[in-house]
Amino acid sequence: MSSVSAPAPITPLSGNKLWLAAMLLAAANFVAVLDTTIANVSVPNISGSLGVSSSQGTYVITSYAVAEAITVPLTGWLAARFGTVRLFAAAMMLFGVFSLLCGMATSLEMLILFRVLQGLAGGPLMPMSQTLLLQIFPKEKAGAAIGLWSMTTLVAPIMGPILGGILCDEASWPWIFYINVPIALACGYFGWQLLQRYQSQLQKISIDAVGLALLVLWVGAFQLMIDEGKNLDWFNSPFIAGLAVISAIGFAAFMIWEMTERNPVVNLRxxxxxxxxxxxxxxxxxxxxxxxxxxxxxxxxxxxxxxxxxxxxxxxxxxxxxxxxxxxxxxxxxxxxxxxxxxxxxxxxxxxxxxxxxxxxxxxxxxxxxxxxxxxxxxxxxxxxxxxxxxxxxxxxxxxxxxxxxxxxxxxxxxxxxxxxxxxxxxxxxxxxxxxxxxxxxxxxxxxxxxxxxxxxxxxxxxxxxxxxxxxxxxxxxxxxxxxxxxxxxxxxxxxxxxxxxxxxxxxxxx
CATH class of the missing domain: 1.20.1250.20 (MFS general substrate transporter like domains)
Structure with missing residues (x-):
């Protein structure tokens, strides 16, 4: 979770280019936040269409949230390693691609896989959109940048259930994902064209690979345990008991490693x-x-x-x-x-x-x-x-x-x-x-x-x-x-x- 290194001072955008770039960044933040709530009202439709129970249908929500959460600690390292603008554009384009694949999924397993990938791509979008908004606006207009970013963060969760409900009733559940595709691809492409000058200096810094692996291990095992526990009769199932042991040991190892690592993926200090x-x-x-x-x-x-x-x-x-x-x-x-x-x-x-x-x-x-x-x-x-x-x-x-x-x-x-x-x-x-x-x-x-x-x-x-x-x-x-x-x-x-x-x-x- 290291902070993103600031590039050398660059002349801020102005006029129509400034507001076009601002709207692209705001739209990117909007779709990333939107997808945390748009599926909430769609679970019954998705469950019925794919022939699974409502409790299994909620995996569509939890898989995205967990994947997005895991990506957050990597944002600083990814931005330093590949550059802020390149990371933003790539994450945006991948978000659009995985949204398309989510809509095309024909089974719950496929949908969960693509939701995980969508969440991994969506994780850096919120911090990167805010970082770039602050860079493209002149310092005296920083309040406008934060206001625009905050407004999309607040409005998107409101629009999510409404859009999800309307799309499910008037079209079908895949459209809650298809709606992201043109926005994400446009934001990624035009964002790269407009913001290349703000690309940060690349740094070859090491990543805490062990800490990241332990983080994915214990979080994934624990989430899978509470998702599948009811279906498999909890700890009467060797699979659930095994997941509990893996998550407990993984969590303990993660805590010990991160407290002693010089550049931890999660700074527990x-x-x-x-x-x-x-x-x-x-x-x-x-x-x-x-x-x-x-x-x-x-x-x-x-x-x-x-x-x-x-x-x-x-x-x-x-x-x-x-x-x-x-x-x-x-x-x-x-x-x-x-x-x-x-x-x-x-x-x-x-x-x-x-x-x-x-x-x-x-x-x-x-x-x-x-x-x-x-x-x-x-x-x-x-x-x-x-x-x-x-x-x-x-x-x-x-x-x-x-x-x-x-x-x-x-x-x-x-x-x-x-x-x-x-x-x-x-x-x-x-x-x-x-x-x-x-x-x-x-x-x-x-x-x-x-x-x-x-x-x-x-x-x-x-x-x-x-x-x-x-x-x-x-x-x-x-x-x-x-x-x-x-x-x-x-x-x-x-x-x-x-x-x-x-x-x-x-x-x-x-x-």
Missing amino acids: VFRHRGYWVSVLTISLAFGSFFGATVLTPQWLQSYMGYTATDAGYATAMSGILAVLVAPLAAQLSQRMDPRPLVFAGVMWLGAVTLYRSFATTDMDFWQVALPLLLQGVGMPFFFVPLTGLAMASVNSDEMASAAGLMSFMRTLSGAFATSMVTTAWDDKASYYHAELAGLVDSSGQTLAQLSQSAGLEAGRQQLNQLLQSQSIMLSTNELFLLSGLSFVAAACVIWLAPKPSRVADTSQVH
Whole structure:
């Protein structure tokens, strides 16, 4: 996660070329962030088309997130080794190619493979787009560059569910990937043509190959374990037990190696700063809770509430509307006051709304589902913006790039892990509640008799089972929202372990 070396001073772009380059970089950042959420509402469609369960369908989300997270530590080394502009253009073009292959996949295995490759290509796009935006704008317009980059980062997660829903309903699920192709190829080609002058000096620096291999080993083994555990009866399966052993040993070896390596792929030494590790713990708990609930919501709405993918996308996207409007206020306040109360209030607000959502019922209308998600957006900027500032203010200035990369890695990884755990628990809890309700509902047989009078015994049993399944899923969903809400509360309390920062960090140079 070393910082990218700055090239020699170059005359900034101006006029139409400046804004064309800025729009290309913003579009690159947009599609990279978009693909973290566009598949959320598409899981039922993908699962049905490829003949797999919904829990297996979520591998489309987790595989991309894990691959993207693993690439983040390599961004600094790749930029130094191949040049910032060459890395950006190559990553953009490869992102487009792998997006095309994702849309052409005919099996879940093929789709997961291409999503992993897409995630590996997408990892450098966010930090590289921000780095190049700051280079092409004159210093006096750096605020405009950061504003443009931040706006695409905030708007893309809102547009993801909406675009995903519309494309699934009006076309088919492959189009959620095909939509990336022309944008990615155009950004890669024209970005290279416009930005070649900003190519950084190449450096032949060594890479921590052992650390990288151990990172891929333990993260991959752990993710596969929690993805496949439910399907293989967890630790009764030798395969799952073996993955657990591999991930545990790999993690221990990774920690030991990285703490003793001179140029580690992940600079764990930044965890010596109390304010930093508290911030990372807070964002891991809170973002895991947020992303897990965000993935669960459209699956519940489409599978059991009768929503189309489009309507589920509109409901899910509500959480981003107020977030965009409130973000400037959160940024101003985080520069002027102690960020800890802001983080505490923001995360507690997210927790309160999520706890409120744990009282959902099967007869809720659209706005009863969407309004809490809309209000949830108020807390999001007060969570992300000041927490990033607190983390960066807690480390030395020469450690900020490494610290920012590691924080991004942990945030993305926590979202992937939470997605797997939530979808697994959702099915398990639903099965538990179905068994419990089956012993309590219609013990006299009167309801079954009434249902059977009009449609026959077998049809009556099916209707009763559908009613049980619907209520079981609702109870399971509410329990997971409850657990997510409590996780938010715990994350909010953790922030007070951090000391009050003695300075305000300039986060414009980190991602």
